[in-house]
Amino acid sequence: MTMVINVDIRKTLRSGDRVxxxxxxxxxxxxxxxxxxxxxxxxxxxxxxxxxxxxPDQGRIALGGRCLFDAAAGIDVTPQQRxxxxxxxxYALFPHLNVRQNIAFGLQRGWRNPLAxxxxxxxxxxxxxxxxxxxxxxxxxxxxxGQRQRVALARALAPQPGALLLDEPFAALDPGLRERMRAxxxxxQRRLAIPMILITHDPEDVxxxxxxxxxxxQGRLEEHAHE
Amino acid sequence: xxxxxxxxxxxxxxxxxxxxxxxxxxxxxxxxxxxYLLARKRFFGRELLDAMLTLPMVMPPTVLGYYLLVxxxxxxxxxxxxxxxxxxxxxxxxxxxxxxxxxxxxxxVLKGARAAFETVDMQLEQAAMVLGVSPFGVFLRVTLPLAWxxxxxxxxxxxxxxxxxxxxxxxxxxxxxxxxxxxxxxVYEAVQAGQDDTANLLVIITxxxxxxxxxxxxxLTPNRNPQR
Numbered sequence: 001m002t003m004v005i006n007v008d009i010r011k012t013l014r015s016g017d018r019v020x021x022x023x024x025x026x027x028x029x030x031x032x033x034x035x036x037x038x039x040x041x042x043x044x045x046x047x048x049x050x051x052x053x054x055x056p057d058q059g060r061i062a063l064g065g066r067c068l069f070d071a072a073a074g075i076d077v078t079p080q081q082r083x084x085x086x087x088x089x090x091y092a093l094f095p096h097l098n099v100r101q102n103i104a105f106g107l108q109r110g111w112r113n114p115l116a117x118x119x120x121x122x123x124x125x126x127x128x129x130x131x132x133x134x135x136x137x138x139x140x141x142x143x144x145x146g147q148r149q150r151v152a153l154a155r156a157l158a159p160q161p162g163a164l165l166l167d168e169p170f171a172a173l174d175p176g177l178r179e180r181m182r183a184x185x186x187x188x189q190r191r192l193a194i195p196m197i198l199i200t201h202d203p204e205d206v207x208x209x210x211x212x213x214x215x216x217x218q219g220r221l222e223e224h225a226h227e
Numbered sequence: 228x229x230x231x232x233x234x235x236x237x238x239x240x241x242x243x244x245x246x247x248x249x250x251x252x253x254x255x256x257x258x259x260x261x262x263y264l265l266a267r268k269r270f271f272g273r274e275l276l277d278a279m280l281t282l283p284m285v286m287p288p289t290v291l292g293y294y295l296l297v298x299x300x301x302x303x304x305x306x307x308x309x310x311x312x313x314x315x316x317x318x319x320x321x322x323x324x325x326x327x328x329x330x331x332x333x334x335x336v337l338k339g340a341r342a343a344f345e346t347v348d349m350q351l352e353q354a355a356m357v358l359g360v361s362p363f364g365v366f367l368r369v370t371l372p373l374a375w376x377x378x379x380x381x382x383x384x385x386x387x388x389x390x391x392x393x394x395x396x397x398x399x400x401x402x403x404x405x406x407x408x409x410x411x412x413x414v415y416e417a418v419q420a421g422q423d424d425t426a427n428l429l430v431i432i433t434x435x436x437x438x439x440x441x442x443x444x445x446x447l448t449p450n451r452n453p454q455r
Contacts, residue, residue, distance in 0.1 A: 053353050079356040092354040096372045105368075106358030113368045159359060 003195040009059035022219040030212035031195040037216035043199040051086045052079035085156035089168040093140035100136045106159040126154035164196040243410040247389035250328035254385045258336025266344035284334035288394025324400035328392040332385035339381020343374035383444035
């Protein structure tokens with residue numbers, strides 16, 4: 001599966017007296033794009049723009065030939081309609097819902113949360129795939145770091161998104177666990193063949209996932225030569 | 228027993244409870260809505276709007292009553308319109324007492340709700356949006372379940388405040404026994420008329436109701452959130 005991603009956006013961010021200019025342009029046909037850079041370089045803002053959580057001032061974003069954002073044409077697909085998965089740095093699991101409900105969250109659209117015993121095929125699949133069966137009824141704060149990440153991944157992937165966006169996915173983990181979860185994500189991505197964009201400041205992530213590596217520096221993107 | 232519950236004191240209590248329940252309901256809906264708006268949306272004049280909406284809490288009730296008369300009185304902007312189109316007159320009805328109590332109690336829900344909504348991590352709402360849930364769905368499924376204790380705390384205070392509302396209510400609803408004479412107004416009338424027995428009974432009833440509400444407020448909002 002090839003999925004071409006086109007990003008060409010500009011955004012001026014202000015907080016107090018600080019003005020930050022985001023000017024990001026890249027195109028990739030790779031299913032493993034890694035954007036690396038120091039914290040505060042604008043990586044998260046770029047990822048949020050792709051997910052529809054931040055609206056750029058100008059430019060356009062297209063994913064697999066589908067236009068998600070085009071300022072000139074007045075197109076701005078809502079985050080709900082973009083069909084992307086987003087893995088937040090600290091996972092953003094719903095603290096009031098158990099593991100089962102967290103995973104089922106995106107499968108049930110309406111105004112009510114899934115039941116605590118929600119027994120859906122897709123939920124069963126992800127609980128088994130990530131060995132979460134024994135913690136299915138537990139709340140996020142009762143889980144270990146690795147389990148939390150698995151729940152977040154399962155929740156993001158259950159609605160069968162077209163792309164996976166990862167914001168510093170291993171930063172919240174212990175170094176030992178980091179290695180294992182990297183291998184797990186690596187195998188998962190290959191198995192699902194889902195296109196992913198990963199942002200990180202960790203060189204280990206770059207060597208593990210970087211098929212197409214871009215470097216972000218003070219709001220600007222540049223191609224990163226392979227070492 | 229039948230005559231006991233037809234005592235003016237009990238009639239006043241029943242009326243007070245009815246007025247306070249409706250007023251709390253109105254304050255809950257409006258306070259939650261505006262509380263969410265002020266906590267989550269960035270717009271010009273946000274803090275000014277907050278101040279305007281909090282005004283009923285600090286203004287003398289008589290001033291508030293005057294504003295309400297200007298608004299819903301027979302000659303008032305809304306009052307004249309209601310009279311003309313629907314033949315509805317609000318002044319000196321129990322519904323006017325509801326409006327007065329709701330306006331006075333509304334800022335308590337607003338303050339509690341805004342503070343509670345502001346403690347909810349916006350990333351959780353963003354996560355829900357990306358998972359395909361509509362904005363109102365996100366509010367019902369994520370924001371409200373994580374903020375309900377604060378909203379409820381404000382609501383119970385609003386109920387207690389509605390029960391005690393006096394000044395604005397007297398101005399717009401008057402003091403018609405059995406119709407608009409609430410507990411707090413009945414106390415005033417009893418003291419004025421030198422009916423000490425009635426006054427004592429009314430004061431005891433009011434105190435018991437208020438203590439009950441406050442105990443309930445403390446019981447219902449212990450700090451046992453499953454977060455962290």
